[in-house]
Every structure is written in C-alpha cells, then in structure tokens.
Amino acid sequence: MNVDLKDIVSSFCTEKNIPLVGYAASNRWEQPLFEPWIPADFYPHHILPETRSVIVIGLPVALPVLETSPSIWYHELYKTVNSLLDQYTVQLASLLSRAGFPSVFVPRDGYGSIEVLQKNPVAFFSHRHAAVLAGLGRFGVNNMVLTREFGPRIRFGSIFTTALIPSDxxxxxELCIHCNKCVSLCPANALKEGxxxxxxxxxxxxxxxxxxxxKRYISPCGICIKVCPIGEDRRVFHRGNTGIYEPGSDTDLFHGWEHVRKYGGK
Structure with missing residues (x-):
C-alpha cells in the first residue's frame, strides 16, 4: 500500500485550492451499494485493466452565481470548473506517473455534445458513482451526489492509477432530507419523488x-442543484432560506438574478 501517495495528492490539492478529494480501490465497484448497480463494463478496471485505485477530486460551483441560472454567468462558471477539473486531473495523473505509479485522467463528461447526449445519455464512466465510492457524498432525490460541504453544487473529476491506495x-x-424542492421546481419535470x-x-x-x-448559450439548467438545502455553502453565503427560489418570490436577490439573465444569452 502507498499511504504516502495521499500526502502527495493532498499537497497538490492544497496548492490548487481543491477542497474535496477521495480514494476508492477499484474492487469497491464489485461491491454494489444499492440495486440496480452500474454494469461491469463501467468499472474502472474494466475500462483500464491496470487500474487499482481511483482518485476523485471535487470543485464547487459558487452558489450566488448558480442562483442566476439559467444565465451566461452560470454557463461560463460551469465551463471554467469543467476546464479546471480536466487540467487538475491531467496534472495529478502526470505527478503520480512521475512518482512511479502510471496514472491517467478521465474527462469530466465523456460525451461530445448535447446532441450526442440526447441520443445516448450515458458517459463511459460515472464520476458520481466514483465520488460516492470514494467517500465524498451520497445520492439524493435529484440523482446528484450530495456532499456535506457543498450539497450537490460540486463537479467531480477522476484519475485511474496503478497505485493501491487505501479507500476512504x-x-x-443520509444527506438528502427528501424536501423534494428539486422535484417541484424542475422546469423539465424530469424528477420524481423517491x-x-x-x-x-x-x-x-x-x-x-x-x-x-x-442554443441560447445559457446551459446548463442547474435548478435541481440550486434549490437543494443541503451544504455548508448555504451558511457561508447566508442562503439558509430556500423559499427565495419559489415562484412569485420578490426579493433584492431576485432583481439581481433577473438583471443578469437579460444579458449574454438570447
């Protein structure tokens, strides 16, 4: 086992201001946490046979920016966070490889476009399941991974490594409180209680x-993660009252959101 590798990864994450990192041995995928479980083809060691561990990092999505969604502001933040995830996982994989443990990054999405996703709405690897198996959070009603620190307002990236690192x-x-705000406020009616x-x-x-x-340059939607009451970030940004997102709410915040939505998209 290479416990010292956690120190290398932790130092990297501190330097890059990455707040969440977790570790999962590849055999954890063979121990389903619930049913139905993901098919074996999606296991990391089936994608890359040399994989012995998966390292997962998480970067938060700032709640005040997300609150303007759908908007160009959130659109740009989403792209920026995704870009950083790819950069950091590439750099971390390179760092581990140089340390003698060949490693590779996994792209944060794994699909070419929204149109491709419409035809086949599945990526070749699930960072969400990896995050759960690496001890970073649990699934909620919104089908997203909820974390104590940021609720579902976080994006994940993964590294496959040949190093055997102790799992977290x-x-x-249970983090989800089943308030079902994500269900009732989803503009696409894509969620159900359960x-x-x-x-x-x-x-x-x-x-x-x-x-x-x-098509209006203001994707993604983000409503189901915006309205979730879970996460310490709500305390940080003084957003304990999720009633501000209900239809008809008229607050100073609402006027700011409306202002942002008038610009940058179409």
Missing part, C-alpha cells in the same frame, strides 16, 4: 431542456 470511508449518514436509483431522472426530458438552453 463511505458516507454512512430514492435513487429506484427513481431515476427522465434523461430525455432533462437533455431536451439542456439542448434548448444551449
């Missing part, structure tokens, strides 16, 4: 909504 403990506590994976996102409805916003 799984999150045992636990993941027994109740899944209506992917065609969700991707159709994203495609429509993409």
């Amino acid at each position: 403990p799984l999150v045992e506590d 636990d993941y994976p027994l109740v899944l996102t209506d992917k065609p409805a969700c991707t159709t909504q994203s495609a429509s916003l993409n």
Whole structure:
C-alpha cells in the first residue's frame, strides 16, 4: 500500500485550492451499494485493466452565481470548473506517473455534445458513482451526489492509477432530507419523488431542456442543484432560506438574478 501517495495528492490539492478529494480501490465497484448497480463494463478496471485505485477530486460551483441560472454567468462558471477539473486531473495523473505509479485522467463528461447526449445519455464512466465510492457524498432525490460541504453544487473529476491506495470511508449518514424542492421546481419535470436509483431522472426530458438552453448559450439548467438545502455553502453565503427560489418570490436577490439573465444569452 502507498499511504504516502495521499500526502502527495493532498499537497497538490492544497496548492490548487481543491477542497474535496477521495480514494476508492477499484474492487469497491464489485461491491454494489444499492440495486440496480452500474454494469461491469463501467468499472474502472474494466475500462483500464491496470487500474487499482481511483482518485476523485471535487470543485464547487459558487452558489450566488448558480442562483442566476439559467444565465451566461452560470454557463461560463460551469465551463471554467469543467476546464479546471480536466487540467487538475491531467496534472495529478502526470505527478503520480512521475512518482512511479502510471496514472491517467478521465474527462469530466465523456460525451461530445448535447446532441450526442440526447441520443445516448450515458458517459463511459460515472464520476458520481466514483465520488460516492470514494467517500465524498451520497445520492439524493435529484440523482446528484450530495456532499456535506457543498450539497450537490460540486463537479467531480477522476484519475485511474496503478497505485493501491487505501479507500476512504463511505458516507454512512443520509444527506438528502427528501424536501423534494428539486422535484417541484424542475422546469423539465424530469424528477420524481423517491430514492435513487429506484427513481431515476427522465434523461430525455432533462437533455431536451439542456439542448434548448444551449442554443441560447445559457446551459446548463442547474435548478435541481440550486434549490437543494443541503451544504455548508448555504451558511457561508447566508442562503439558509430556500423559499427565495419559489415562484412569485420578490426579493433584492431576485432583481439581481433577473438583471443578469437579460444579458449574454438570447
């Protein structure tokens, strides 16, 4: 085991201001946490046989920017976070390879366009499942991974490595409180009440909504992660009251959001 590798990764994450990092041995994929589980073809060591561990990093999506969604501001933040995830996982994989443990990054999405996603709404690897198996969070009703620190307002990237690194403990506590705000406020009606994976996102409805916003340069939607009450970031940004997102809410914040939405898209 290479416990010292965690120190290397932790130092890198501190330097790059990456707040969340977790580790999962590749054999964790063979121990389903719930049913139905992901098919074996999606296991990291089936994609790349040399993989012994997966390192997952998480970068947050700033809540005040997300609150303007759909908007050009959130659109640009989303692109920036995705770009950083790819850069950081490439750099971290290179760092580990130079240390004697061949490693590769996995792209944060793994599909070419919204149009491609509409035809086949699945990537070749699930960073969400990797994040759960690496002890970073748990699935919520919105089918997203909820974390204690940022709720679902976080994006994940993964590294496949030949190093055998001790797995982090799984999150045992239920984080989703089943308030179902994500269900009631989804503009595409793509969510239903119930636990993941027994109740899944209506992917065609969700991707159709994203495609429509993409044509206006203001994708993605982001509503289901915006309204989620879970996460310490709500305390940081003084957003404890999720009632501000309900239709008809008229606050100073609302006027700011409306202002941003008038610009940068179409």
